[in-house]
Amino acid sequence: MTTLDDLxxxxxxxxxxxxxxxxxxxxxxxxxxxxxxxxxxxxxGTPGQLLLFIAFSVVLGAIAHIVSILAMPALAERxxxxxxxxxxxxxxxxxxxxxxxxxxxxxxxxPAFISAICLYDLSGAPLKVRVPATADYTSVSFYTSEALxxxxxxxxxxxxxxxxxxxxxxxxxxxPEDEEITAADxxxxxxxxxxxxxxxxxxxxERGMRELVRRQLEAATCTPSN
Amino acid sequence: xxxxxxxxxxxxxxxxxxxxTWFSVTHSRGLDSVRVGAWEGWPRSGTAKADxxxxxxxxxxxxxxxxxxxxxxxxxxxxxxxxxxxxxxxTRIVGVLPQARLWTLTVTDQDGNLIPNDAGRFGxxxxxxxxxxxxxxxxxxxxxxxxxxxxxxxxxxxLKVALRLYDAPFSFTSGxxxxxxxxxxxxxxx
Numbered sequence: 291m292t293t294l295d296d297l298x299x300x301x302x303x304x305x306x307x308x309x310x311x312x313x314x315x316x317x318x319x320x321x322x323x324x325x326x327x328x329x330x331x332x333x334x335g336t337p338g339q340l341l342l343f344i345a346f347s348v349v350l351g352a353i354a355h356i357v358s359i360l361a362m363p364a365l366a367e368r369x370x371x372x373x374x375x376x377x378x379x380x381x382x383x384x385x386x387x388x389x390x391x392x393x394x395x396x397x398x399x400x401p402a403f404i405s406a407i408c409l410y411d412l413s414g415a416p417l418k419v420r421v422p423a424t425a426d427y428t429s430v431s432f433y434t435s436e437a438l439x440x441x442x443x444x445x446x447x448x449x450x451x452x453x454x455x456x457x458x459x460x461x462x463x464x465x466p467e468d469e470e471i472t473a474a475d476x477x478x479x480x481x482x483x484x485x486x487x488x489x490x491x492x493x494x495x496e497r498g499m500r501e502l503v504r505r506q507l508e509a510a511t512c513t514p515s516n
Numbered sequence: 517x518x519x520x521x522x523x524x525x526x527x528x529x530x531x532x533x534x535x536x537t538w539f540s541v542t543h544s545r546g547l548d549s550v551r552v553g554a555w556e557g558w559p560r561s562g563t564a565k566a567d568x569x570x571x572x573x574x575x576x577x578x579x580x581x582x583x584x585x586x587x588x589x590x591x592x593x594x595x596x597x598x599x600x601x602x603x604x605x606x607t608r609i610v611g612v613l614p615q616a617r618l619w620t621l622t623v624t625d626q627d628g629n630l631i632p633n634d635a636g637r638f639g640x641x642x643x644x645x646x647x648x649x650x651x652x653x654x655x656x657x658x659x660x661x662x663x664x665x666x667x668x669x670x671x672x673x674x675l676k677v678a679l680r681l682y683d684a685p686f687s688f689t690s691g692x693x694x695x696x697x698x699x700x701x702x703x704x705x706x
Contacts, residue, residue: 343521343525346525346529347525347528347529347532348529348532349529350525350526350529350530350533351528351529351530351531351532351533351536352533353529353533354529354530354532354533354534354537355532355533355534355536355537356533357533358533358534358537359537359540359541359568359569359572360568360572362537362541362571362572362575362576363571363572363574363575365575366572366575366576368576368578369574369575369576369578370574370578370579370580372578373578389630390630391629391630391631391632391638392632394628394629394630396578396579396580397577397578397579397628398577398579398589398624398628398678400620400622400678400680401622401630401638401639402620402622402639402641403620426618427617427618427682427683429583429586429587429682429683431580431582431583431586432583433580436571436574436575437574437575437579437580437581438564438566438571438574439562439563439564439566439580439581439582439583439584440563440564441583441585442583442584442585442586443585444585444586444682444683446617446683482564487580489580491586493618493641493682494641495641495643495644496641496643496644497636
């Protein structure tokens with residue numbers, strides 16, 4: 291809900307900014323020309339015609355631009371989620387191959403890290419993520435299916451084992467509140483979308499340690515909780 | 517007779533609007549950027565508060581942006597003087613890095629692909645690099661082997677350098693608290 295509201299808020303902000311800009315643009319236009327073409331048969335080439343044409347194009351162009359920018363996350367076909375779903379099933383943590391000059395699973399991946407990805411689908415049950423600490427810095431990041439980051443946690447904040455429960459707001463509301471198990475030792479994270487991406491990244495201090503860290507990361511899991 | 521100019525206007529407007537969209541998602545990673553010397557970072561792109569341009573960029577490029585609580589990326593495609601980073605030249609990255617649990621420095625071509633080399637070296641991490649006595653780093657980007665912290669550039673005409681600070685205690689969300697990042701200077705060209 292919150293992300294949707296944020297999106298809406300930002301959309302109106304962008305629209306307002308665009309509106310202000312356009313307003314400024316129009317106030318500079320010579321006024322008499324704008325009304326004229328309604329009464330005189332349009333002949334291209336008169337300055338009024340040209341101005342009207344430019345103004346129309348700019349306004350409609352701005353609308354097309356804003357709409358396409360806002361629609362891009364929903365329409366993009368080769369986003370991270372689509373790329374990753376070609377490689378793995380939902381609700382299984384899969385280690386990604388190391389990025390090489392020839393191939394990177396996702397663009398701009400840090401080559402000093404080993405990454406594992408879990409594509410989640412919460413429609414059945416909440417997801418349990420368990421990541422034992424590796425030899426060095428380890429982090430777990432959560433993204434919606436449109437690759438919007440909404441939460442991250444590193445081993446320093448979590449201790450030896452990172453354990454998280456990921457659920458939708460509905461599933462969270464259905465949790466029994468009075469029980470003690472729901473308290474301190476369970477970290478519950480609310481996902482704004484039903485589908486998304488969990489990225490586990492482990493730092494490799496020196497290249498010789500790659501295999502060791504990779505094996506340690508293989509112990510990490512993500513499983514539906516019932 | 518009126519329909520033709522209208523259709524023409526619509527066509528021009530659509531081309532204009534989509535053209536600007538295409539340009540912005542290929543040339544910008546979001547509106548909310550922080551500039552430190554030649555480095556540019558987008559701290560809010562890694563949060564749920566990312567602006568629409570950052571969201572559009574991420575969706576089109578297929579990247580997973582670093583969550584801000586995890587780390588922060590700074591990219592440089594020019595040196596401090598504003599000249600593009602050229603892999604056929606020697607470029608030095610010198611300076612002290614801001615406080616962070618760890619950092620990595622990676623060199624790629626302009627499209628973000630790693631550059632193949634015999635040493636299999638694509639970057640340095642805070643654990644690998646050799647520091648000067650004052651704690652500063654001195655990394656050399658060069659097409660030919662160099663002593664010290666050498667990163668091979670494969671003589672690519674354009675380079676992109678990514679500095680990633682992980683678990684950093686600052687937020688960088690406002691320009692004011694931006695720390696000082698290493699300087700990038702071009703030395704001799706071949």
